[in-house]
Amino acid sequence: MYTPYSQSVLRHNQILIWLCVLSFFSVLNEMVLNVSLPDIAHDFNKAPASTNWVNTAFMLTFSIGTAVYGKLSDQLGIKKLLLFGIIVNCIGSLIGFTGHHFFPILILARLIQGVGAAAFPSLVMVVVARYIPKENRGKAFGLIGSIVAMGEGIGPAIGGTIAHYIHWSYLLLIPIVTFITVPFLMKLLKEEETIKGSFDVAGIIFMSIGIVFFMLFTTSYKMTFLVISILFLLIFLKHITRVSNPFVEPSLGKNASFMIGILCGGLIFGTVAGYVSMVPYMMKDVYQLNTAMIGSMVIFPGTMSVLIFGYIGGLLVDKKGPLSVLTLGIVFISFSFIVSAFFMGMTPWLITITFVFVFGGLSFAKTVISTVVSSSLKQEEAGAGMSLLNFTSFLSEGTGIAIVGGLLSIRLLDQKFLPIISDPSTYLYSNMLLLFTGVIVSSWLLTMTVYKRL
Incomplete structure (x- = not known):
């Protein structure tokens, strides 16, 4: 018979286990395709400048998303955002796999995957901070950190093996494994009270446009892209000095x-x-x-x-x-x-x-x-x-x-x-x-x- 204390410990351990599963399979997405870039370049007859967008597209939305999820966690709640991230990541995987013969669809899929995957580094640590007892948080953070490092470590080996013996497109399906965590996390995580607040959507748009055009400049070295990038980044810098809750604190x-x-x-x-x-x-x-x-x-x-x-x-x-x-x-x-x-x-x-x-x-x-x-x-x-x-x-x-x-x-x-x-x-x-x-x-x-x- 479980006591309330033992039930609480069991629940905390279950949360930690599924967070580790989520972290491990989600982080593989960052490394597995890197080793396949030459194969992708060959299949699409693309130069590295274009092919590297397979990784750049993911990192672009991933980096912006990590900041966005962190700011939204108090307003929308961790549970909803984590579920949203998992589902979007899986949708991106399916789009990429089914449409991998078309390079624009592949890039779109990686952008979508980045939007979903960004939820994991931002929210997993918040879940640990809110659900794991203070005396066990150090061990929990250490365990998740080790799992993440292991995922990054074996990612290239898994990616290289699957790409060589099967096909690189199957690597896009790996994040779908994270969907098995959904029913368990939805059951274990509580509904949270949310607070109302403003969100700097315009700032994110200005900054994102500036970043995208700068990356496009590094791909083609067209000065028009650089000028547009600088213009929107200057607009962004001016914008964050005028709003009450800026995306980046000026x-x-x-x-x-x-x-x-x-x-x-x-x-x-x-x-x-x-x-x-x-x-x-x-x-x-x-x-x-x-x-x-x-x-x-x-x-x-x-x-x-x-x-x-x-x-x-x-x-x-x-x-x-x-x-x-x-x-x-x-x-x-x-x-x-x-x-x-x-x-x-x-x-x-x-x-x-x-x-x-x-x-x-x-x-x-x-x-x-x-x-x-x-x-x-x-x-x-x-x-x-x-x-x-x-x-x-x-x-x-x-x-x-x-x-x-x-x-x-x-x-x-x-x-x-x-x-x-x-x-x-x-x-x-x-x-x-x-x-x-x-x-x-x-x-x-x-x-x-x-x-x-x-």
Whole structure:
């Protein structure tokens, strides 16, 4: 016979289990298609600039959605929003799978998937905070974090295997598994009291248009797109100073150290995301590896290493300080890029090894950026500030993927700059890695200059 206490514990555990299932299968959607980008490019006869929109489209609506769901949770309730996100994500999956022969439909499906999937990182943590007892929240957050990292880690291996032996379109169906959580979460989660409030729809529209046209500029390099992007972003900046409940709090723009922190973090995260999107093309062109090998032999060890480096990074921040850990992370990333650039074409195992250190360095950088950015915020700015950090981090990853796709397509860097490189098929990728190194090191120097003064 269950006591009220044991029933409560059972309910909390059940909620946590289904949140883990939801988090695991939803996060696979971010990584599984990356390894298949060359196959998609081949099937549609598209350049990387267009093909990379398969990931960019998802990250675009995903990044904006994470901020929107967070702001709506008090007004509409977690239960309704979580159900909405799951259903929309599944609808996007079905549209993408059934219409995968048509590239515009595929991009539309990824946009829809991003709208739905954005609910998960925003709301899952809120559910834990509201439903799990305070003494167990640390374990719950840690468990979900590990599940998410595991999903991101094995995503490339699953994606590469399915794409190689079946077809990449079946990867679009993976998020449908999250629908099994609906009846359980609807039963376990309570109906919540909601509060009335205004929502800055116009601000979201202005900002979204500006971001979309900037990404279109990086795809085609048409100056018209850049002009439209700048115009709408300026309108957005003017708009948020005039409304009572802006989508982005304008007062944060006056906090110079905070803005520099999210800028540098965005450059680092976007560069690594762009590199990850480039690796499948590189492994196909230079090493002639198939999709299954790229996913399981090259990318998988690196993504799984995050589990180890994330734990180590947290310990080092407390012992050595955040800036020392950031420096170590930047050394990992930049050294890996330089080694890969100078010895491109020797063996694919070199890329596998350096990939581990790129993700290790990224794990260190993410830990540090979160730490130093939060330290630059006043207590009353913490909520809005960290929300903006999450938004810009996701958005920068999508932007990095778009920019790298454009650079791979115009092939401006497809020239022999390094005398040590003799194979023409490696010129473009070697030079791209040197460019990545420059961006990473510049971001580190700016971060160190600003935060050493604090």
